[in-house]
Amino acid sequence: MSELSTTVERAVVDAVNQRLKVDCTSDISQAVQHSLSMNGPVPNLKQISDSILNGIMAAAARLDKVSVAVTGTGWIGGGAGSVEDAMIRAISIARHEMLLTAYTITSGSSKIIDKVESLVATGITAKLLVHRFRDQEPVVQDRLQSLAGLFPGASCFTTSLTHLMVRGTCMRRPW
Secondary structure, eight states: OOHHHHHHHHHHHHHHTTOOOTTHHHHHHHHHHHHHHSSSSOOOHHHHHHHHHHHHHHHHHHSOOOOOEEOSTTTSBTTBEEHHHHHHHHHHTOSSEEEEEESOOOGGGHHHHHHHHHHHHTTOEEEEEEETGGGSOHHHHHHHHHHHHHOTTEEEEEEOOTTOOOOOEEEEOOO
8 A cells, every 4th residue: 555545544543533644635645745756657547546445445444333223113214224224234244243232122033042053053152241131031041042052152141230222222343
């Protein structure tokens, strides 16, 4: 990657994370100037714009992606997807490990549990943190305990912290 691409990538990531350096435009200007003054053929505008685009694309690949997901018939539709669909998509793209936290898991969550099961069956590690696991529906407890018993990569943990307010977050690391 060229110096210009790297500089643009750093500036985009810093801007998104609200850590933008005061002199980032100076850094980009210097990288453009360096590209123009390099030995060999002088880069044309397309080469410079390609370097900038490559930097933006590299930054985009490093940034977290956020999706709005909702529950309830009054919210679903109108551009927002369901929590279930968002969680299934997130679980589906896990490559090495997945962490699922849930305040409550109902028997209606069978599609999510099915997806977790298919994930751990491939050898991917899955950790589930469920608020007050013993207070969850018996069918859900049995299903999650079964996963943890059948697959070495599946673990289920419980918490009784009263301030745990997570309602269904699925995080994954793409690396």
